[in-house]
Amino acid sequence: MSLTLEDEDPSSQLRASLLESITRSLSSRRPLLTHLNADTTWLLSIPYPSTNPSLRNRTFYHILIDPWLKGGQSDVAAFFSQQWHATPSSVQTITEVEDVIRRMEFTAKGKEKADMGVAESLEEGQGDVIVVDNHGLQEKQEGNVIDLVVVSHEFTDHMHKETLLEIPKTVPVLATVKAAGIIKSWKHFHVVGEVPRFSGDWRKCPHKTLPEWLDVSRVAKPGMDLLYYHSAIMIAFPKGYEGEGEAVIYTPHGITPADLAPVAEANPKIHTLALLHGLQDISLPRAQLNKGAHNGLKAQRLLGAKYWIGTHDELKKGGGIVSYFLRRKHITLKDAIEKEKEEHGEKLKGSDLETMKDVRFEDLTNGESLLLE
Structure with missing residues (x-):
């Protein structure tokens, strides 16, 4: 903890x-x-x-x-x-x-x-x-x-x-x-x-600067987001089982859950140890910036991440023209879960509902350290 x-x-x-x-x-x-x-x-x-x-x-x-x-x-x-x-x-x-x-x-x-x-x-x-x-x-x-x-x-x-x-x-x-x-x-x-873009096998990282047991790759759907603004960095390493890995997935602006399918379906299997995804929904009039807690909960459920850790949620001091148009919604994990229940109603029963209860959200403040067990 x-x-x-x-x-x-x-x-x-x-x-x-x-x-x-x-x-x-x-x-x-x-x-x-x-x-x-x-x-x-x-x-x-x-x-x-x-x-x-x-x-x-x-x-x-x-x-x-x-x-x-x-x-x-x-x-x-x-x-x-x-x-x-x-x-x-x-x-x-x-x-x-x-x-x-x-x-x-x-x-x-x-x-x-x-x-x-x-x-x-x-x-x-x-x-x-x-x-x-x-x-x-x-x-x-x-x-x-x-x-x-x-x-x-x-x-x-x-x-x-x-x-x-x-x-x-x-x-x-x-x-x-x-x-x-x-x-x-x-x-x-x-x-x-x-x-590099994630190839489907975390063991095949092309970078010779990395140890052979480590993979750093980008998870993003090609062609849909020219800036790859809503993408993720995946850092993967051995889990202990033959060929299987575990990963920390870092997505500071959020990522469309469907774009994470290559990770969820990877062979050999990747166990998502931690998902770093913010809670706050931040937007401009014609652009979604940070996708926020509702999106994060969907991503967490898809990946089955052991930890969901907030990131990029600092309420910074700002200036310039953009600051006048920035819209920020403060959303809690409880808010996100309640909205999921409203959207899915009777579908959220059994294992899905139990999974939501087991979400381990960690809000690490400035200077905190967490052991990823």
């Missing part, structure tokens, strides 16, 4: 939440999801498979998603649309993100050595990072604390240039097509790849 520490600033809450989550993760070897701001910047830390030799030096593979830590963001022009975080992010710089990751690894390594009965003095931050490539070769690197950056859209609340340029050049970036083109034009990162 997530932790809420009242009367704590976000950075203090982050430290306390991580300590609890890391301790539990080590005993269960499960992923950790950390909300780094109140909006849609996430750190997903996936334990290395126990057979991976890099486990001797790293416990988790750390993926930074849509980093925007401080400062404003503007699309088109400031007079048209500009936004700022309403509350400070739990981490203000990429250096602080790296410090969080080092603390996680230090805590994990200390716990592992204690479990083995090894009496050894460790200093936080000590030691090199060992990277194991697809050929099994080991290379020492100093500074690649973040393993991967994923950018879901070219809009600057997801592709925030000032934050991204703080990240070391050697960290690989995977981004959707338009975002990748823009990021490449900055000539900062050594590796910028495009997130």
